[in-house]
Amino acid sequence: KHDSPVSCAKKAKTVKAQQILLAELEAHPAAWPFLSPVNQKSVPGYRKVIKKPMDFSTIREKLTNNQYLSLESFIMDVNLVFDNCEKFNEDHSEIGQAGHSMRRYFDKRWTELLK
Numbered sequence: 001k002h003d004s005p006v007s008c009a010k011k012a013k014t015v016k017a018q019q020i021l022l023a024e025l026e027a028h029p030a031a032w033p034f035l036s037p038v039n040q041k042s043v044p045g046y047r048k049v050i051k052k053p054m055d056f057s058t059i060r061e062k063l064t065n066n067q068y069l070s071l072e073s074f075i076m077d078v079n080l081v082f083d084n085c086e087k088f089n090e091d092h093s094e095i096g097q098a099g100h101s102m103r104r105y106f107d108k109r110w111t112e113l114l115k
């Protein structure tokens with residue numbers, strides 16, 4: 001069944017916004033702890049503490065495979081990256097600070113882009 005032209009155009013707009021947002025997250029100077037999956041063998045406790053690991057390369061893979069059926073599901077995965085970071089890392093650690101900085105940046109950019 002084909003979408004109406006209106007909903008098809010609307011879907012293209014949100015996909016474009018997701019691509020722009022993800023590219024900006026990947027390019028951010030503080031993105032380094034989040035670019036690839038945490039190596040659960042080399043980070044003691046991570047596997048037990050973090051039930052749903054997520055990172056920018058996994059989000060990139062899902063976006064490429066059209067796995068985000070809505071803007072909300074994309075935003076939920078990005079927030080999962082930052083929530084996992086807050087759960088595992090001290091606020092004032094280097095990684096904790098990177099997580100706070102990236103979350104502030106994402107919140108600002110997606111409201112600018114989509115509101």
Ligand SMILES: Cc1ncccc1N[C@@H](C)c1cnc2ccsc2c1
Pocket residue numbers: 032033034036037038039043085088089095
């Ligand atoms: C986001 C996150 N949360 C908890 C633990 C690790 C990580 N990131 C990984 C890449 C990572 C793995 N190892 C190191 C060593 C120094 S910073 C850093 C970052």
